[in-house]
Amino acid sequence: MELRDVSFGYGGDAVVQGVSFAVGRGEFLGVIGPNGSGKSTLLRLISGYLRPWRGQVLVQGRAVERYERRELGRLIGVVPQETAVTFPFSVTEMVLFGRTPHVGGFGFDRDSDLAAAQRAMQRTDTAHLARRAITELSGGERQRVILARALAQEPAILLLDEPAAFLDIRHEVEMYDLLRDLQREGMTVVSVLHDLNIAALYCDRLLLLHEGRVARTGTPSEVITYATLTEVYETEVYVALNDITGCLNVLPLSREHRERLRERFRAGGGREQG
Numbered sequence: 001m002e003l004r005d006v007s008f009g010y011g012g013d014a015v016v017q018g019v020s021f022a023v024g025r026g027e028f029l030g031v032i033g034p035n036g037s038g039k040s041t042l043l044r045l046i047s048g049y050l051r052p053w054r055g056q057v058l059v060q061g062r063a064v065e066r067y068e069r070r071e072l073g074r075l076i077g078v079v080p081q082e083t084a085v086t087f088p089f090s091v092t093e094m095v096l097f098g099r100t101p102h103v104g105g106f107g108f109d110r111d112s113d114l115a116a117a118q119r120a121m122q123r124t125d126t127a128h129l130a131r132r133a134i135t136e137l138s139g140g141e142r143q144r145v146i147l148a149r150a151l152a153q154e155p156a157i158l159l160l161d162e163p164a165a166f167l168d169i170r171h172e173v174e175m176y177d178l179l180r181d182l183q184r185e186g187m188t189v190v191s192v193l194h195d196l197n198i199a200a201l202y203c204d205r206l207l208l209l210h211e212g213r214v215a216r217t218g219t220p221s222e223v224i225t226y227a228t229l230t231e232v233y234e235t236e237v238y239v240a241l242n243d244i245t246g247c248l249n250v251l252p253l254s255r256e257h258r259e260r261l262r263e264r265f266r267a268g269g270g271r272e273q274g
Contacts, residue, residue: 006055017212030203037209073101077150079160088133098152120151139166160191196250
């Protein structure tokens with residue numbers, strides 16, 4: 001998947017400006033950045049939901065607008081930040097919606113569709129909710145069902161917009177463990193995250209957006225630095241290596257500690273922490 005000099009906005013205001021990057025097959029890319037930096041819009045452009053003002057979005061070497069919707073649905077699964085559902089579909093029915101790109105002309109679910117839905121529910125720990133109405137579930141349970149719906153598509157590329165926003169710690173790490181497993185099985189994963197610690201722990205590469213532009217891209221250790229985060233997020237943070245994981249950890253700081261850290265950073269001649 002590749003973006004070439006992509007720009008897009010709403011009305012007359014540009015939200016994504018001149019963004020270029022590529023994602024290899026089976027890679028786990030994390031998209032990070034402050035609120036309003038264009039992360040969700042970028043996912044909508046990749047999925048084909050939005051068309052860029054300028055530039056190209058290529059999936060498997062082909063412009064995304066040249067795909068038929070059903071064909072694109074067999075390639076790309078999407079887990080949005082929130083999904084509004086007012087009709088009390090059962091969990092099984094919701095997950096089966098993910099099979100829509102595969103269903104034949106008569107629109108009847110086949111044994112293979114039911115089997116794909118069951119596999120997706122088992123992998124997302126939602127099989128025990130199969131008969132429950134989606135409207136009766138908690139936010140975290142619902143989000144896992146939406147992930148199951150995307151997995152039922154059996155896509156080559158999975159796009160996720162803050163998929164763990166409503167999950168507790170246990171289900172958050174279980175979701176990202178599952179995404180890591182899917183990546184190792186060959187799926188390409190692109191996830192928008194606000195949790196920089198999760199981004200550092202699971203992602204192969206990070207794309208840091210700032211005001212609609214690419215501020216930095218690279219491995220977590222190349223992107224998650226005190227100087228970069230302080231500049232882009234406009235607040236001081238503490239960055240250090242985790243002794244157990246060997247990955248970077250980012251801690252927010254209160255005003256008192258931010259002021260103390262500024263003094264320490266200036267006194268050290270601008271050297272990085274950790």
